[in-house]
Amino acid sequence: MRFFKFLRKPTVAAQYKGQKLKRLLDQRWTGHLDTVSVVLKSHNTLVEFLNEIATTRKGADIKLEAVGLHKAITEPAFKFLSCVMYKVLGLMDPPNRMLQAEQTDLMTAVQLIRSASSCIESLRSDAEFAKLWAESIKSSDDAVPTAPKRQRQASKSLQDYIVNESVGQRESNIEQECKRLFFNIIDSILGEMSVRFSERNSQYMSALDALDPGTKNFLDAGK
Incomplete structure (x- = not known):
């Protein structure tokens, strides 16, 4: 960093x-x-x-x-993305700590993973984006949307006309760009969790839990 x-x-x-x-490590x-x-x-x-x-x-x-x-x-995007990552990492921190505990069994791990995925998925909405965006720009003059870097110019062929609608040139402001990044981040996290902890893998973990004499599901053929 x-x-x-x-x-x-x-x-x-x-x-x-x-x-x-703190120094950042990928695995921590x-x-x-x-x-x-x-x-x-x-x-x-x-x-x-x-x-x-x-x-x-x-x-x-x-x-x-x-x-x-x-x-x-x-930059407005910096504080917004910081708020997003703080929210996401804050949701992941409790299950992350519990999964590392010695007393956590496989069945509990499966439930924790599903709960974490559900919490992250609940963030994927316009309402949650609006909350995080409002939080990021609160008491910050820097977060006011800025003007486009390149000034729009009307086509010379339309100089003799009155244009009431868009002529095809659309530029997103900083809020729209941050919204796009927000949904991409959530989708990437959910996709990664789906790959690592797919339904089949969860079923395998549940089955292995039935082989542990210390669990209530020990020798449960239904698992």
Whole structure:
């Protein structure tokens, strides 16, 4: 993560007094949740710190990197996606911890996985998107939709006409783009869980649970 590496630089770390970011590991979801939590809670602090580095530091490399990071985290999409990941990882954290517990049997694991999938699937709605979008732009002037980068120009062939409808050029604003990303994220998570924990795999796990003498389903032929 660029942010983590930047804040770990000796000259930067000596000045940064905010909450520390954790190093991200692909196999440790809890680390991702903790990092997203810090980013959301310390967002204003991070923005101010990067702005200070960009305007007062003498090192060209440090200033250039600070400017790039400042631009990235002040984009409306950054805070929205941070809110989305915090929501998703927050839902996945309890089952993740329970699945690692020694006392969790296979049948309980199947139920946890199904419950987690159901919770994630419940996020896939316009209403949930609206909640997360409102949360991400709350108290943030940066989240106001920006004007398109490329100014629209009417076709010269239509200069002598009054156009009342779209002529085919459509550009999505930042909210529409974030909505598209939101549904893609949810679909990707559900797809990955479906592949890893398909109905057949769940049935196998339930069957293996019947071979465990310590479970109530021991030697249950129906499993």
